[in-house]
Amino acid sequence: MLNEHDYHYMEEALALAAQGLYTCMPNPRVGCVIVRDSVIVGRGAHLRTGEPHAEVHALREAGEKARGADAYVTLEPCSHHGRTPPCADALIAAGVKRVFVAMQDPNAKVAGSGLEKLRQHGIEVHCGLFEHEAQALNPGFISRMTRGLPFVRCKVAASLDGRTALANGVSQWITGEEARADVQHWRARSCAILTGIGTVLYDNPQMNVRRPDLVEIKSGKQPLRVVVDSRLHISPDAKLLEGGNTLVVYAADIENKAQALQAAGAELACLPDADGRVDLQKLMQHLASLEINEVLVEAGEGMNGALQQADLIDEYLFYFAPVLMGSAARGMFGLPSMTEMTQRIELEILDMDKLGVDIRVRAKRRR
Numbered sequence: 580m581l582n583e584h585d586y587h588y589m590e591e592a593l594a595l596a597a598q599g600l601y602t603c604m605p606n607p608r609v610g611c612v613i614v615r616d617s618v619i620v621g622r623g624a625h626l627r628t629g630e631p632h633a634e635v636h637a638l639r640e641a642g643e644k645a646r647g648a649d650a651y652v653t654l655e656p657c658s659h660h661g662r663t664p665p666c667a668d669a670l671i672a673a674g675v676k677r678v679f680v681a682m683q684d685p686n687a688k689v690a691g692s693g694l695e696k697l698r699q700h701g702i703e704v705h706c707g708l709f710e711h712e713a714q715a716l717n718p719g720f721i722s723r724m725t726r727g728l729p730f731v732r733c734k735v736a737a738s739l740d741g742r743t744a745l746a747n748g749v750s751q752w753i754t755g756e757e758a759r760a761d762v763q764h765w766r767a768r769s770c771a772i773l774t775g776i777g778t779v780l781y782d783n784p785q786m787n788v789r790r791p792d793l794v795e796i797k798s799g800k801q802p803l804r805v806v807v808d809s810r811l812h813i814s815p816d817a818k819l820l821e822g823g824n825t826l827v828v829y830a831a832d833i834e835n836k837a838q839a840l841q842a843a844g845a846e847l848a849c850l851p852d853a854d855g856r857v858d859l860q861k862l863m864q865h866l867a868s869l870e871i872n873e874v875l876v877e878a879g880e881g882m883n884g885a886l887q888q889a890d891l892i893d894e895y896l897f898y899f900a901p902v903l904m905g906s907a908a909r910g911m912f913g914l915p916s917m918t919e920m921t922q923r924i925e926l927e928i929l930d931m932d933k934l935g936v937d938i939r940v941r942a943k944r945r946r
Contacts, residue, residue, distance in 0.1 A: 581708060585679060588612050588619070588651040589709045593681070595624040595633065596653045596716055601767045601796050602626050605870035607654055607684075607720040609633040613641040613675070615648040632657070634666040638673045646674035653713045655684040655706070658693040667693040670702070677703040681713035685724035719770065719872025722893070728863045729770070733876040733883055734762060734896040735911050742908035743880060748781035750879075750909075754900045757935030762877075763790040765896060769802050769875040771826075771866060774819075775882030776808035785818045786877065803871065807882060809856045811836045815843035828865075830857050859889045884913030887924070890944075895926065897940040 595610025603609075603625050611633035613621030621644070623636025631639075634656055638645050656666035656678070670678060678697055683706060684690060697704050714721060719730040736754045737743050744750035752759065766772055772786045786804045788794055804819050809830040819825050823844040829837075830851035837847055848865060852858035866874060876886060886892050917923060925945040932939045 581705070584617065585651070585705075585708060588614055588649075589653070589679060589681060591619065591622070592633075592651045592653050593709060593712055593716070595622055596713070598624040599626050600716075601793060602798075602800075603628060604770045605720070605723075605872055607717045609652065609654045611637040611650060611652045613637045613645050613648050613650050615641070615644045620644040620648065632666050635669055638669055641673075647676050649677045649679065650675045651679045651708075653681040653709075653716070655680050655682065655689055655691070656693045656697070657684065657686075657689050658696050665693075665696075667696045670697065671700045675702060677705070679708050680704065680706045681708055682706070682710045685721045687724070717872075718893070719874075723867050723870070723872055727867050728891075729866050729871045729874045730893050731863070731874045731876060731886070731891055732765065732769070732894045732896055733878075733886065733892045734765060734898070735883065736762075736898040736900070737911055738902045738904040738908070739899055740903050740905070741911055742904035743911055744781070744909040745904065746907045746909065748777075748909075751782065753902065753904075754898045754937045755935045758898045758900070758937040758939065760790060761934050761939060762896075762898070763788055763793055765875050766802060767793040767797060769873045770871040771803040771805050771874045773805040773807065773874050773876045773878065773882075775878045776806060776810075776812050777879045777881055778877070779806055779808070779813055779817055779819060781879075783818050784877075785821070802875070803869070805862075805866070805874075807857050807859075807862070807878075809851075810834070811840065813840065813845075815839045815845075820844050828857050828862050830855050856885075859885060859891055863891055880910050880913040883911060887912050887914060893943065894929075895940075895942045897942065898934070899938045899940065901936055 591612045592610040596608045599608040606628050609625045611623045612619050621637035621641030623633040625633045658665050658667045694704050722730040767788045787801045804825040806827045808827055811829045811832050820843045825845050827845045828848045850858045850861045926942040927945045929941045
């Protein structure tokens with residue numbers, strides 16, 4: 580029977596898990612607290628790949644006080660040897676009495692086996708406490724483990740009349756400083772930032788994390804930059820290629836530019852579909868194979884529309900500025916004309932926030 584203290588301790592574990600929001604990719608964000616006689620004696624969070632998991636940090640802090648204690652973990656303790664030893668074994672060796680888990684591990688290598696291993700060693704196990712909150716911390720990891728695809732967020736900055744750029748392609752800047760600073764947060768938590776060649780040709784963006792506080796937290800590590808460029812129109816001098824860490828995905832190298840782009844530091848992937856464009860489904864599968872959990876899309880209406888038509892967008896981030904740009908300006912999603920209201924794409928609003936003079940709306944597809 581759960582009590583208010585159990586909820587409090589799991590909330591502590593979730594807060595610890597959030598410490599890895601920007602740093603522990605491709606691993607899941609996990610927190611753990613060890614409680615003995617109603618006192619937290621150990622805390623831990625998984626912060627970087629290859630470093631000890633949350634349970635190990637918490638057990639080290641608890642020491643001998645872990646024996647007979649309760650452990651609260653936001654994700655099922657692993658039962659297999661990966662980059663680090665099994666955390667289930669560490670909890671068993673420490674002699675904990677009870678383990679409270681927020682959610683089962685979606686990784687097929689674990690998927691309940693960690694919980695069963697604990698039970699087999701006489702440890703009382705409870706699973707499901709704050710499950711939704713734990714899942715919300717790891718949408719990308721869950722998606723990659725269960726669907727073989729990353730979790731895709733599409734960010735759109737627009738006027739109140741839904742326009743994202745002038746007819747000539749100029750789009751800087753529609754929203755204010757506070758909204759643009761908020762976008763840096765979403766970039767920092769993403770494993771990759773994806774755009775289309777149109778955005779590269781018009782804006783020549785860098786597509787990286789620039790907020791000093793976030794750069795420091797990430798120890799300078801930047802998300803992978805991904806450009807969808809079917810005909811390799813990108814210039815070897817594009818800012819996106821500076822410093823490497825850029826993947827250019829194409830369908831045909833008509834101008835024989837592949838070698839020059841590789842010399843400029845780009846990695847290339849040829850993923851054509853039957854129509855001679857980039858196969859977006861295969862692209863997402865390829866990103867998942869690279870252990871990409873979360874993808875942030877920052878593109879124009881063409882790329883946004885293609886992803887929408889391929890049903891590859893999991894979440895939307897709309898930033899609306901209190902301006903009007905007129906019907907000649909560019910829209911959010913390039914989609915086929917609709918003739919019936921039943922064809923419309925229905926969304927569910929998850930939350931809304933005011934950022935300076937702008938409004939951010941976070942939404943998902945209503946199924």
